[in-house]
Amino acid sequence: MSELTGNRIRTTAAKLGLPHLAEAVNEYTRRADEAKMGYLDFLDLVLSEELAVRDDRRFRSGLRTSKLPHHKTLDEYDFSFQPELDPRKIKDLATLSFVEAKANVALLGPPGVGKTHIAVALAVAACRAGYSIYFTSLDDMVRSLKTAEAAGRLTSKLGSYLRPSVLVVDEVGYQPLERA
Template sequence: MSELVSARIRDHAGKLGLNHLIETVDQLTTRAETEQLSYLEFLDQVLEEELGLRESRRFRNALKLSGLPHHKTLEQFDFAFQPDLDPRKIKDLATLEFIDRRSNITLLGPPGVGKTMIAVALAVAACQAGYSIYFTSLDDLVRRLRAAEATGRFNRQLAAYLRPAVLVVDEVGYLPLDRAEANMVFQLVSRRYERGSMIITSNKSFAEWGSVLGDDVLATAILDRLLHHCDVISINGPSYRLKDRLALVTGGEAMT
């Protein structure tokens, strides 16, 4: 390829925002000549690389803005440590059909059993598939809504929680709410009902949500909307966080 044509391609690519092509046009054409690619195959290769780069950049940026505490995937979850948890069920949820159905997922169980890790892994999968996601603890969500209400920005802050295709609300039940805060949660769940998916983690059974939310009537109204279209996963195994420490202790005892 002549230098004139190469320069013209770079100029056109720059105007079209195809920055990767600007840097790799020579390598791509050399590869096409070596592999004797057809015109269509060469064009397909150029577009595939450009799209792949953009998707990778979008994915990284979306993860940065997601609020996720980490970016672990389901492949990193040790299902063998939780034998009562059906991996097929979790992997079925990872197909992300629940998002298209605007359905919810609730993960219940005591602290440390892996609820948050599974919630995060599903959110990462959703992000990778191009869905918008956001992660927050219930305590942080309520704190932000309260602060927004005090400055007349409540509706704007609520809208921010309505925007993502998947909203992960972690640690429901760790701290009790007063009635005003519970009403804010009701408004969120009610507004997202059948419009966007939520993934909830809680260390409390649904029967205990009345005491957590400080109002049995509000708790019932929230659960009515949350559970109408919802997959409920209960995890009752040992602490996932302590598994490596327990393995060290067990190994140490075996050596003594």
């Protein structure tokens, strides 16, 4: 590839918002040459790589804004720690069909059994799948809603909890709630 063509591709990629392509064009052409790729295969490679970079950027950004306390996955969960927990039920939840159905999932049990780990792992999986997520404790959510109500912004604040595809409300039942 000539230097002029490479510079033109980098400039065009940058204008199109494809910074990874602008950086990796030489690597892509080297890989295409080595594999003796056809034009469509080369185009498929470039587009697939760009999509992967964009998805990873979206995933990292989603995790940053989610306020998750940690980013554990289901692979890290020790099901032998809770032998009465059916791993198949958790793996069914990991398909995220509950998100598509806009259904609620309640993880119930005493403290220290892994409810937060499972909830966070499902949220991380949802984020990886492109869903928006948000994590809060019930105590923080109630406090925030009370503050918003006092400031006359309750509807707006409720929207911030209803907007994400997955809302994880942790520590439910730890503190008594007032009826209001």
